[in-house]
Amino acid sequence: MKSSLLSTTAVAAMLKVNESTVKRWTDKGSLRCIKTPGGHRKYKMKDVVAFMDQFAYDVTDLLVPAKESLSSVNVSTDYALLTKDFAALSDLFYNTCLEGNRENTFQYLHLLYANRISQPEIYDRVVFPAFAKIGMQWSAGNLGIEQEHLASNTAMHAIIKLQDHITKRPSHGKVAVCGCLEHEHHEIGITCVNNILESNGWTTYYLGTDLPTESFIDAIEQHVPALVCI
Structure with a gap:
């Protein structure tokens, strides 16, 4: 998908500053831009995000530019990420x-x-x-x-x-058993539940799908979990 380009006006409105401030940041090299053949400054959303990260810009209350102000007709990944669309x-x-x-x-x-x-x-x-x-x-x-x-x-x-790339909290010692009972073959939901628990310090035992009830009970008796997710 084509990357969106923002005008100086759009970036200034988004960051709640004057256009002259955006131009000054650009001239100093703090904020990257693309120069059009006509000499106009255009900004990639990812470069605006990188600028905010580098200078710890508060992003909790930004004025995000309307989709109509973007050069791309489609909503870009950059725009969707910034606006949490x-x-x-x-x-x-x-x-x-x-x-x-x-x-x-x-x-x-x-x-x-x-x-x-x-x-x-x-x-x-x-x-x-x-x-x-x-x-x-x-x-x-x-x-x-x-x-x-x-x-x-x-x-x-x-x-x-x-x-493997998620930051995980230290273990708190609690155990959870997660799995799907027999005849249930859809695995994505229970896998996500297992992962969330693991990321939050739980020791998890993931049993997969289509597990007979008796076998699930055996696993519970073996691991003595504080939480069972089915």
Whole structure:
């Protein structure tokens, strides 16, 4: 997707400063820009975000430019990240999963996490809506079973790989057992629950899907968890 370009006016409005201040930052080299053939300054959203990170700019109350002010017709990934446009981010994830490129899908989730979108937000606001859409498209006959399976396996690979990059809290000693009972083969939801617990200091035992009830009970008796997630 084409990267959005912001005008000096749009950046100034977003950061609540005068245009002359933006131009001064640019001339000093603090804020990168692109010069058009006509000599106008244009800014990539990612460069504005990098500027805010470098100088600890408060992003809690920014005036974000309207989509109409962007040079790109489409909502860019940069814009969606900055504004936390979860509908757009989830649609991008939906498309990436259906393409079946596991590394690209992981890199996309890692990009979200690196841009201050928390692990619960990634799951609740990006992953789950995307798979609700996949389920509806499959029910409507717009997606084949093979496409649904490809998307699910692609997402699972990315979710598992992302877990290695999540900052985890120290263990507090509590144990959780997570899994799906027999006849339940959908794994993404329970995997996300397991990962959230693990990231928050729980020792987790993940039992997977389609587990007989008796076997689940055996696991509970063996591990004596403080929490059981089914």
